[in-house]
Amino acid sequence: MRTFIFLLFIGFAISMSSCREDFEFKPSTGDLTFSKDTVYCDTVFTNISSSTYSLKVYNRSNKDIKIPTIRLARPDSKYRITVDGMTGENQNNHTFRDVELLAKDSMYIFIEVTADVASSNPTDFLYTDQILFDEGTNQQKVELVTLIQDAYFLYPKRFSDGTTETLTIEGIEEPIYGFFLDENDPVNGNEYLWKNDKPYVIYGYAAVPNNKILEIEPGSRIHFHAESGLIIGNGATLKAKGTLEDKIIFEGDRLEPGFSNVAGQWETIWLTAGSTNNEIEHVIIKNAVVGLNIDSNDGNFMPIKNTEIYNSSLIGLYAKTAKIQGENLVINNAGITSLYCGIGGSYEFKHCTFNNNWASSRQVAVWLNNYYKDIDGNTQTEALDQADFKNCIIYGSNTNELLLDPDSGAAFNTSFSKCVIKFGTTSNQLYSFIYDENNIKRSENPDFLDVSKNKLIIGDDSSAKGFGVNIGVTNDILGNPRTTIDAGAYNSVIFED
Template sequence: MRNIIILFIVGLAISVSSCREDFQFEASTGNLTFSKDTVYLDTVFTDIGSSTYTLKVYNKSDKDIKIPTIQLGKGQASKYRMTVDGMVGENNRIFHDVELLAKDSLYIFIEVTTDVASANPTDFLYTDQIQFDSGDNFQKVELVTLIQDAYFLYPKRFSDGTTETLNIDGIDEPVYGFFLDENDPVNGNEYIWGNDKPYVVYGYAAVPSGKTLNIQPGARIHFHDSSGVIVGNGASFKAIGTLENKIIFEGDRLEPGFADVPGQWETIWLTAGSTNNEIDHVIIKNSIVGLNIDSNDGNFMTIKNTQIYNSSLVGIYAKTAKIQGENIVVNYGGVAALACTLGGSYDFKHCTFNNNWSSSRQVAVLLNNYYEEENGNNVAFDLTQADFKNCIIYGSNTYELKLDPDTSEDFNYSFTKCLIKFGTTTDTLYSWIFDNPEIKRNGNPKFLDIQNNQLNIGDDSDARGFGDNVGVANDILGIPRITTNGLYDLGAYQHEIFPED
């Protein structure tokens, strides 16, 4: 009896399986439904591919159907590409006899790579359609993309097939990059970056000795992956915006999903010997290292009213540098918001260094004065000064300040009227933090919205009314610093009253 039951079950399974081998597909009758009637692909730059967007197609009938054609309206000439349920069809643009079971759906994934010349000249929109079937059964879904024109800066390609590269001290392999040109046949003077349209940089744009890269108010600079700026020995970098027209450095992916993704490009690298560098009213975001500053030529560089966000390693990485900074905001860094290493000389006033990177090792501020050789010996440098006045040093970890000295050389630092997040410790290196009237240890600045890089402080912030007058008249928003009982707010922002949720 048991064997009979087993044979019956096996036979039933075989018969069911064989029945499913041959569906009876009927021609589509034009009754497909879609997850959207228009797919908007976010703004892209000329010749830079978009993200992938999704359209879902539904067969809500009780019949298995066959769609004779699914194609892009412009056919093989279309700048869009798509796959249909994983199939590539004819060059990702035309598909024949696509089967769709009853009460089932299929996915179409769409991408675009195009240029501004292909767009409508009045609104810079590039459009097409996904077309289903024809005649009385014709259906369509619109595709719309905004193409943004830009100045494109990239290495030259030579007649022998090689590409322009840079030889950088301390790096064994040539770097994919190029020197800017005062008389470029397309871009004109590449040492002046204006605000009439964005700049898109491939590789490293290099400023040689004796030249100055001047970036004008309102300029927007977008870096491709593994790209940045290198300012050489004897060269200068001046990015001077205004309160109303800030200069913005970011990646070249314009889709909302990339708005806060760290590590999309490399760095602004001010190499050893670069001179007279100035940065004011600038936003730097989504890099590996925001500002990479090697030893200057002996003069202090200035960084004012500057915001640096979402650096996968460090927001400001200084090495034997000389920096005067005020109204600086740095938030999120994989290692540190600010790292002053290999000694140097630093003076920071009314700065906010916060780090809420999701690990247990990152800090807001790191100070050290040496590097370790492969043999284990330290090479030390003087930390002449590292002065922090009216600053906030905060973050998600218990200890947001790390001091890492080699005592064979000077290691001078001071924190005056600062809010510092720092837990308990028996390490005497940090004994000055405790019971110090100049330090508000573990106060809560109560930032407006850390996740969205809004480090404004409110009326109930512990950073309110604790600082001295250090000569910075306005905050990063241009608001006059008003005292509370004769004392000034800490950090880059004057306090405000936030609206109720």
């Protein structure tokens, strides 16, 4: 037995010594390979941190190696890197020493950048650096490139006692993180004129007070940070009038392509009760919680023309006891409904396209009602004086995309003329109009180009082609003359294969 134990010990010692070489790391010889030779970080605003990007480093040799240094080339680099989960020697993680990498193995390097326009190349606004692997003749490198975009930054003031500016809004108990615009701001100048020379980035809610007009130039781009938005107060006015060539765009402040169609990145554009003379034309609103939130306005019809609202996590256009005239309005995809006209009001929609393919069994494209529940649970009604839809498309992925939701305590007046409506069978007399084949095409495919990419142009085989009548909206949303009168915001086209 003692001999057996002795032989076992000798065998174990021999096996350990034979494996020792596996744990001896040789200096690298410049033979690393990389998942990419240049890491392009997507466009960021000045002094706003980027997303995190990754680079994979491979040791394809049969030897375990030790990389003497991995570092950023610029000593004052605005980039930050972590190597295989490790932090570097200094505060900004610029240098890593003696990094071990096993044979036939790989590791990740994660990269971020926070830079400003002043540090970028003045001719192209690119900020560049390199990750250097090893030194001397064995040195290898991977390029780092990002585009820095300058912007106007609007945000609440911070006071000397450490508190920040807030807004008190009627009907909301808690103050909200926000600020009033300033026509004599020391940095931005007149904040009641949003210019198109560079983007605006908004933190918190930007508010327009009584008797003030916010005018937004054609071609302006407005980016909202998370939980931010725009408030047009009682007696205030929004003039957002773009052109066919220079649309005004409202969206989130994440510029990476992966965020281009992500809903709920910012809050809303809120036209509060009593806001007056608002105009919206040639505007795109993307990726909000609620795209447009319109309370009871000043009693006059508010025009919304040639406007697109996409990817709202709750509601695209949320109108309450409002008066709206919509022409060439396109709303696509929302968690609850693309268009909500509730608690009464008056609405006219001509040549509009309302679609909802949100992945939910309860979503609809259009929801109309004339009541609400107060805080005590009691039903309060307001007359829906009119909700007229002419030459419109109401469609989506569910069987029924139109919800008529009245209370008998107030008027509920709706009309649908020459519309394509996604709707199944029903015995409810409210929907009797959907069986009028001369006036309504029920559940016939409008043949959209690509709903997932918000391309709601209709094809040559669309059920909406030629179904409309002349109601005075002479051009479609793209500015094309309406020779054949199609339902919806777009003229039909022949799709290319």
